[in-house]
Amino acid sequence: MTKRLDNIVVVGQGAMGLLWYHHLSQDNISSSTSANVNINNNVTLLASKQDLLSPNELKTTRYQFTPYQQDHAKNHALIYSAQVDITSADIILLCLKSFHIASAIKKIAKDIPPHCIVILAHNGIGTFEAVAKLLPNTQVILAMLTTHGSLRNAPLTITHTGLGQTDIGLLSGELSNPQKEQLTSQLNLALPHVCFHQDIKKKQWLKLAINCVINPITAINNIDNGEVNDKKFSKQVNLVLTEIIELSQAENIGLTYTDLQAMVYKVALATEKNCSSMRSDILAGRSTEVDYINGYIHRLGKKNNIATPENTRLWQQVLNLKR
Structure with a gap:
């Protein structure tokens, strides 16, 4: 039987980090088999400025979580990660902004055990190359994409605003089929529905295309x-997607315009009252992930000698918004 992945470190205390920390750290009962299985994970959270916390804060900090379609928040104990948690980790899940991923890995790289599964959960594409340089070639690194909605109302206070699906897949390293099934099963018990994909790169591009439209606009x-x-944005949406399609062909990713257009429409409709993450960052005066979204398309266009004027224009406009 495949070893259980009991020791889990979640990196990041934002909306998505706390969402996964909460669900992974709860006792989960599965009745999908003939016998109930009680899951007790050793789950800790590594915060960005944890070294500034006092010993008392490290022991007594709590967070507030409001479950999906419920009105009342509940307080829960927050267990911060110590070095021993990292050196014994079976899974390290990084729920950070794309521009913080590499620096977070760099801080803990020497302590990450060889068997540990490193999962990158962020918007956009373009962090893997930097992360791969910091870890051994054999390190298992996965991408995670999720459509769950989570709103950070205040520091250490979140609301689960929408149910969705999570897709995971290998970026580097090797996992046996039993290991893939074990990982997928454990994540599914915590926060369903989770699917393992052999071709996660195509899933990344599909999400990237949606983000390239909805976030900057x-x-x-x-x-x-x-x-x-x-309708006033139809031409702009068309230009953005057309550029992405041309680049995807150069990168051997099989995307079609009709599918992308339908997905953008569907996601915009399903989240019609939502404030996009990029808009939220701008309104709060925070840096955005546009360098890893439209900016990624711009850089890839230059690499492939393919013009991307609309994505480049949106990238530059968003960069100018925060000045």
Whole structure:
């Protein structure tokens, strides 16, 4: 039987980090088999400025979590990661902004055990190359994409705002089929539904295309997601997706315009009242992940000698918004 992945470190105390920390750290009962299975994971959270916390804060900090479609928040104990948690980790799940991923790995790289599964959960593409240089070639690194909604109302206070699906897949290293099934099963018990994909790169590109449209248009125009489906943005959406399709062909990723257009419309409609992450960052005066979204398309265009004027324009406009 495959060894259980009991020791889990979640890196990041934002909306997605706390969402996964909460669900992974709870006792989970599965009745999917003839006997109930009680899951007790050793789950800890590594915060970005944890070294600034006092010994008392490290022991007594709590977080507030409001479950999906419920009104009342509950307080839960927050267990911070110590070095021993990292050196014994079976899974390290990084729920951070894309531009923080490499620096977070760099801080703990020497303590990550060889058997540990490192999972990168962030918007956009472009962090893997930097992470791979910091870890051994044999380190198992996965990408995680999720459509769950989570809102950070205040520090250490989140609300689970929408149920979704999570896709995971290998970026480097090797996992046996039993290991893949074990990992997927454990994540599924915590926060369903989780699917393992042999070709996670295509899934990344699909999400990237959606983000390249919805995030910058909502941030620049200060609108909710649903307004992206307004006819006045049709030409712009067309240009963005056309550039992505051309680049995807150069990168041997099989995307079609009709599928992408339908997905953008569907996601904008399903999240019509939501404020995109990029718009939220702009409104809060935070840095955005645009360098790893439209900026990634810009850089890839230069690499392949393919013009990406609309993605480049949106990338530059968003960068100018935070000045």
